[in-house]
Amino acid sequence: xxxWHCQRKPxxxxxxxxxxxxxxxxxxxxxxxGPGLLGKQAMSALNPFNxxxxxxxxxxxxxxxAAALAVTGLTRRKASAWLVAAAALAVAWLGLRTGPSEFQxxxxxxxxIRAAERPVLVEFYSxxxxxxxxxxxxxxxxxxxxxxxxxxxxLDVASAAGRELGDQLDLRxxxxxxxxxxxxxxxxxxxxSLDGPAVRAxxxxx
Numbered sequence: 442x443x444x445w446h447c448q449r450k451p452x453x454x455x456x457x458x459x460x461x462x463x464x465x466x467x468x469x470x471x472x473x474x475g476p477g478l479l480g481k482q483a484m485s486a487l488n489p490f491n492x493x494x495x496x497x498x499x500x501x502x503x504x505x506x507a508a509a510l511a512v513t514g515l516t517r518r519k520a521s522a523w524l525v526a527a528a529a530l531a532v533a534w535l536g537l538r539t540g541p542s543e544f545q546x547x548x549x550x551x552x553x554i555r556a557a558e559r560p561v562l563v564e565f566y567s568x569x570x571x572x573x574x575x576x577x578x579x580x581x582x583x584x585x586x587x588x589x590x591x592x593x594x595x596l597d598v599a600s601a602a603g604r605e606l607g608d609q610l611d612l613r614x615x616x617x618x619x620x621x622x623x624x625x626x627x628x629x630x631x632x633x634s635l636d637g638p639a640v641r642a643x644x645x646x647x
Contacts, residue, residue, distance in 0.1 A: 486613065487598060487607070487612065487613060487614070487615065488613060488614050488615075491567075491570055491572065491614045491615045491633070492567045492569065492570055492598065492615050493567070493569045493570070494569070494570055494571040494572065495534065495569050495570060495571040495574055496569045498571055499530045499534075502526075502530075503523070503526065503527055503530070506523055506526060507523055510522070510523060533574070534568075534574065537574040537575075537577050537578075538568040538574065538577075539566055539568060539573070539577060539595055539597070540568065541597065541600075542595060542596050542597035542600040542602060542603060543594070543595055544594065544596060544600070544602040545600055545601055545602060546601060546602055547601060547602040547605035547606050549602065550563075550594055550596060550602050550606060551606075553592070553594060554594070554621055554625055555625060557592055557621075557623060558623065559589075559590055559591055559592045559623065560590070560591055560592070560620060560621060560622050560623060560628075560644055560647055561591075561592045561593075561594060561620070561621045562580075562583070562591055562592070562593050562594070562618060562619070562620050562621075562640065563593075563594045563595075563596060563606075563618070563619045563620075563621065564576075564580060564593065564594070564595045564596065564616055564617075564618050564635075565596050565598050565603060565606075565607055565610075565612050565615060565616060565617045565618075565619075566595060566596070566597060566598065566615055566616045567597065567598050567599065567615045567616075568597070570615040570616060572615065572616050572633050572634055573615055573616040575634070576616050576618075576634060576635040579635045579636075579637050580593065580595075580618075580635055582637065583635075583637055583640055583641075587641075587644070590644060591640075591644060598612065598615055610627075613632075614632045614633055616632075616633065616634075616635070617630065617631070617632055617633075618630065618631040618635050618640075620640065620643050620644070620647075622647045628643055628646075628647050629643035
């Protein structure tokens, strides 16, 4: 599916918060001046395959299955099998999708990160992204198991908050997971998937 995973620490994380609103220190990603906290900036170019990968894979798989069934002779049993496959995909999507973003305005998410007493793990997701659906059980487990040590924020890239902060943080792929320490510095980032032990290791080092 073309999903990749990377972990990195930004340069000089000990002295420069990644979020410009958290510090007056110089920051090349600082938000531009504008009404409120947010300036008018263009959204980073998201990879559309990642963002809509579940829809593309599901539609392609069902189309191939329908073609195969048609070639071998369509029967009521085969049609029923196709419908079962479609229903299974729909049930899986309904069970794994995150749903509406918990923050609709970027300044709400900013305030949470700025005032957090625990490290904050931010997920940028799309409900139509296969990697996002696959990562949801791991993220839910981290949120449950580390509730006293970690705060999780989920931002839909289609929401205003997701667009604004995605541009600030140079978002390119869904899902993207970014871990911030209590000073608002990015200390870990993962693209395309979520590794629970890697998050725990980053927390231990923060």
